[in-house]
Amino acid sequence: MTGMSEQRKLTAQSEDFSAWYLEAIQRAELMDYAPVRGCIIFRPDGYELWERIQAGLNERFKATGHRNAYFPMLIPESFMQKEKEHIEGFNPELPWVTEAGGEKLEERLALRPTSETIIGHMYSKWIQSYRDLPMLLNQWANVFRWEKRTLPFLRTSEFLWQEGHTAHADEAEAREETMRMLDIYAEFAATEMAVPMVKGQKTPSERFAGAVDTYSIEGMMRDGKALQAGTSHYLGQNFAQGFDIKFLDRDNQLKLVHTTSWGVSTRLIGALVMVHGDDKGVALPPKLAPTQVVMIPIGSPKLRERVMEKFDGVFAALKEAGVRVKSDVSDATPGFKFNEWEMRGVPLRLELGPRDVDSNQCVLVRRDTGEKTTASLDNIVARVKLLLDEIQLNMYQRALSFRVSHSHTHINSLAELKEHIAAKEAAGEIAGWVLAGWCGDDDCEARVKEEVKFTSRNIPFGPPTEKSHCVTCGQAAVFTLWLARAY
């Protein structure tokens, strides 16, 4: 019996975080592996998370003047070639269609890794005058990147994402757009996903292929690693040049547009799991959880009838009030159901048994804290809604304080960084993030990576403190950036 329940338990996060993650997402039925290498199936609960992410972002995109469109998945090879850095960056991971209808194609077609090129091509047709600007489009799409090493949600050969592509008359407006969208990502992550993000600028080595400047939001996972959860790029006139996107300005001069692009992907689902999950499994924030409340009846069949009468009433009331509620009336034992729904991440559980019926109450159990309380059935809807809001906030607060407490700002040299990592590893603790000064030299950045496997995450807009010296060479720091192991 012990062996049986041991087998049902997930690997503990502290024992093997990666194994925990892979087990958790499968046991919660968020995904399954596809027959094709590096590809996954989004099962209904996983896909519904994505749908809720889409809904939340669409609302924000539209409120800021963007419209959705859809461009083809197949990109002619010649298009890819038009921006030099772009093709160099993506070439190693492109799948190609070389044959169709039993005949070899005249020109190879890439499965898009992103759509700057084909959208740039169309923009050059659509944009003639300053009156056509700004052009603010977004598309929801699948993209392909043939990665060497894949990990469900975080890095797969095919993934779903959203890519915004905008064109502007001048640099200032394009840069403003780049920041606006980065802000939207961070705000969305905080309020809907309950995940605090650090906004900042990527270093040149981490920049998007073809961008002038790349900005990112980065989140800290429960194992202390950083996850780049979204990016926003100021592309300057690079793509305008490659695709000849010109407009006639008020002054009757022909000018190149300034473009931006920005995206988040199904990687966000991985972030949800890795930020909020625990040894019991996945834990989802109420705003995105497919099921917010699971109701479980208690009691033997003899007693069940009078329980069910109340039970059905509560269920109907919650549903009526717009709560995403599910009842589990299967004949599994209550204990089994408790574990099962906790593993799937449902934020709140409502138990109703014979004892509760007698006293007109029910038991509520929070997924985030495990706290168990009783509540009167008289105002149960209001109570549930209040609790869901509390859980949402608490999950954010907890993730934030986790990040803060594992962010280290007092490390000033590579030697100290090594010492820090060694000490944490020896203590069985996570190394977390390290705030470091940087002189701006690529070699100094590369050395950190070589020696301790920490990479620069971003140059945060509001660092806790400014660092005065480069962590590698000790010379005056020009930038202060976050270093961390990253996914």
Next chain:
RNA sequence: CGGGGUAUAGCGCAGCUUGGCUAGCGCGCCUGCCUUGGGAGCAGGAGGCCGCAGGUUCGAAUCCUGCUACCCCGACCA
């Protein structure tokens, strides 16, 4: 793409060293009884191209050769 490992029921594994009769175990699944406030119990049952191809042998899950897939560790990435 380099180094290591694995491939047997839906999942996790045993069997292989030393070839042999009907390939086994736990979980899950189905049926019935019973049970219900933290992963219940009993009884019965279904489920297999032993990764693929070839070879050795009277006989191969087991030995040999080749292939493929997946996993872990390193260099590239939303």
